[in-house]
Amino acid sequence: METPANLFSLFLESLGGRTSRFCEQLSDSVVLDTPITGKAVGRLQSEDALNRLSAWFRDYNARLEYGRTVAGSDGYAAAEGKAFLQLDGWDVGVPLAVAMDLNPSQKLTGFRLYHTLWPVKHAHTLRGPLFDSERATLPxxxxxxxxxxxxxxxxxxxxxxxxxxxxxxxxxxxxxxxxxxxxxxxxxxxxxxxxxxxxxxxxxxxxxxxxxxxxxxxxxxxxxxxxxxxxxxxxxxxxxxxxxxxxxxxxxx
CATH class of the missing domain: 3.10.450.50 (Nuclear Transport Factor 2; Chain: A,)
Structure with a gap:
């Protein structure tokens, strides 16, 4: 079973074009949501979305950098990294973060990517809410x-x-x-x-x-x-x- 840190590393690897190892970590009922591809439900849709997401990052010759993973005991984890995109001859760093929901077998049941598209589009891109009424208890x-x-x-x-x-x-x-x-x-x-x-x-x-x-x-x-x-x-x-x-x-x- 992969740890959340390893799963995030496999995700960054997938953005470089090597998607198979990350796709192996998806459960059949996984829900994947990214700013580029939107919401995908189920493993087949999510694998297709991941391939399109990888192609988008490769179009900008992205170099990916691992940051930190924060994992809980309830199957929920978060991680940070950075993508360096080649834009107009410059490497432009775009911070990115993910949230992961894991089942007891450490397979992904939910995966949500967060990052701005401002450096690419020079405009903000509206991304609707990903949750309904669920509320977290805050420290x-x-x-x-x-x-x-x-x-x-x-x-x-x-x-x-x-x-x-x-x-x-x-x-x-x-x-x-x-x-x-x-x-x-x-x-x-x-x-x-x-x-x-x-x-x-x-x-x-x-x-x-x-x-x-x-x-x-x-x-x-x-x-x-x-x-x-x-x-x-x-x-x-x-x-x-x-x-x-x-x-x-x-x-x-």
């Missing part, structure tokens, strides 16, 4: 972060981070760190109001947390519900060291 620090986002409270949001904490946006831009206070990022993000999310699935390893969400309001405006994923790194103090966001949501004007 206190993530719940505090969630409330700060919803209330547009820049000071509270920044206060949940270490002094050199960072937020990485979907296209890879990093705000905060030692040079620039993270509060400036949140003040910009909340200039017209907060961001409202429903969190659906969550995995918490202690030092790392990952969750899938639906964003449905930003800047006090209802927006089409859109899927996303978020990762948090905790420091020894209990504050956040970093947050990384994976979605294609456009800030309302």
């Amino acid at each position: 206190k620090d993530v719940a505090d972060y969630h409330h700060a986002l919803e209330n547009g409270d820049a000071a509270k949001a920044a206060g949940l981070f270490e002094s050199d904490g960072t937020v990485r946006e979907p296209s890879g831009g990093i705000s905060g760190g030692r040079e620039t206070p993270l509060s400036r990022f949140f003040e910009w993000a909340f200039q017209a109001g907060g961001v409202s999310l429903h969190y659906h699935r969550l995995v918490d390893s202690g030092s790392h947390v990952a969750a899938e969400y639906t964003c449905y309001r930003w800047a006090n405006k209802e927006i089409p519900p859109q899927a996303g994923m978020e990762f948090w790194d905790r420091s020894d103090s209990g504050l956040f060291r970093a947050v990384r966001i994976y979605d294609d949501v456009e800030q309302p004007s």
